[in-house]
Amino acid sequence: MTVLDDIIDGVREDLAERRRALPLDDVRAAALAAPAPLDAFDALGAGRGGAVAVIAEVKRSSPSKGALADIADPAALAARYEQGGAAVISVLTEQRRFGGSLADLDAVRSAVALPVLRKDFTVDEYQIWEARAHGADVVLLIVAALTDEELGAFLALTAELGMHAIVETHTVEEVRRAVAAGAVIIGVNVRNLKTLDIHREVFAELAHLVPSGTVVIAESGVRDAADVADYAAGGAHAVLVGEALVRHSDPAATIGEFTRVGGAAWRALDAPAHG
Numbered sequence: 435m436t437v438l439d440d441i442i443d444g445v446r447e448d449l450a451e452r453r454r455a456l457p458l459d460d461v462r463a464a465a466l467a468a469p470a471p472l473d474a475f476d477a478l479g480a481g482r483g484g485a486v487a488v489i490a491e492v493k494r495s496s497p498s499k500g501a502l503a504d505i506a507d508p509a510a511l512a513a514r515y516e517q518g519g520a521a522v523i524s525v526l527t528e529q530r531r532f533g534g535s536l537a538d539l540d541a542v543r544s545a546v547a548l549p550v551l552r553k554d555f556t557v558d559e560y561q562i563w564e565a566r567a568h569g570a571d572v573v574l575l576i577v578a579a580l581t582d583e584e585l586g587a588f589l590a591l592t593a594e595l596g597m598h599a600i601v602e603t604h605t606v607e608e609v610r611r612a613v614a615a616g617a618v619i620i621g622v623n624v625r626n627l628k629t630l631d632i633h634r635e636v637f638a639e640l641a642h643l644v645p646s647g648t649v650v651i652a653e654s655g656v657r658d659a660a661d662v663a664d665y666a667a668g669g670a671h672a673v674l675v676g677e678a679l680v681r682h683s684d685p686a687a688t689i690g691e692f693t694r695v696g697g698a699a700w701r702a703l704d705a706p707a708h709g
């Protein structure tokens with residue numbers, strides 16, 4: 435049994451409990467009554483003038499490192515991320531391993547005007563309706579956790595709700611499956627979710643397989659601006675950063691630095707912007 439299988443077992447148990455408390459029909463009604471979603475594709479790409487977009491994550495703990503930061507006020511942290519120039523805010527809502535919750539998502543949603551990603555292990559359409567009901571604009575779909583049929587159905591549902599999905603990959607085969615499913619935002623997670631090992635070189639290896647017009651995000655393992663520059667040189671339009679921001683005393687300044695340094699590396703490539 436891999437770490438990913440183990441996490442997903444817990445996610446399914448927690449989901450069963452929420453579903454008993456609030457049936458799908460009720461969540462659907464709440465989702466349809468929520469304010470319209472914001473366009474994350476736009477926020478990640480269009481009009482950024484060669485800068486690299488930063489997706490800043492509210493992350494309390496991780497299965498590999500345990501507690502990362504004592505985040506007493508997730509809304510205040512997200513507001514600092516927004517002030518620093520983040521393009522999208524990511525909120526981990528998985529409880530058992532990452533210490534997150536839908537309450538964190540609610541707090542962040544009410545604090546920022548940016549698109550918000552509900553970061554979780556999506557294995558059921560219920561979670562997508564739930565994300566929308568709580569004001570999220572984007573969900574994460576991890577290819578390694580889904581069949582092609584599920585991936586297709588979940589992408590269709592996000593589109594129907596006016597949301598976007600970040601389709602997360604870690605291997606050549608998973609990038610092929612993401613592209614075949616019609617993903618327009620593809621994340622390459624350099625952390626292998628089956629072993630939790632980080633392999634930063636995987637980003638550049640996979641990024642060039644993604645067709646132009648698709649937003650490519652480098653996920654995980656950003657320690658400093660040099661890592662951002664490497665990912666940008668490998669073709670990243672955006673980076674998703676958790677630990678380095680929640681541990682930093684000045685996350686806003688760090689986001690500004692990452693945006694500038696990544697943008698300079700990206701422009702040095704003389705690569706065409708997506709879209």
Ligand SMILES: O=P(O)(O)OC[C@@H](O)[C@@H](O)c1c[nH]c2ccccc12
Pocket residue numbers: 491493553554555602623653654655656674675676677678
């Ligand atoms: O803290 P880091 O190394 O900056 O990583 C952030 C993010 O990429 C990571 O939290 C992540 C990427 N994909 C995931 C899937 C589920 C949970 C967490 C993740």
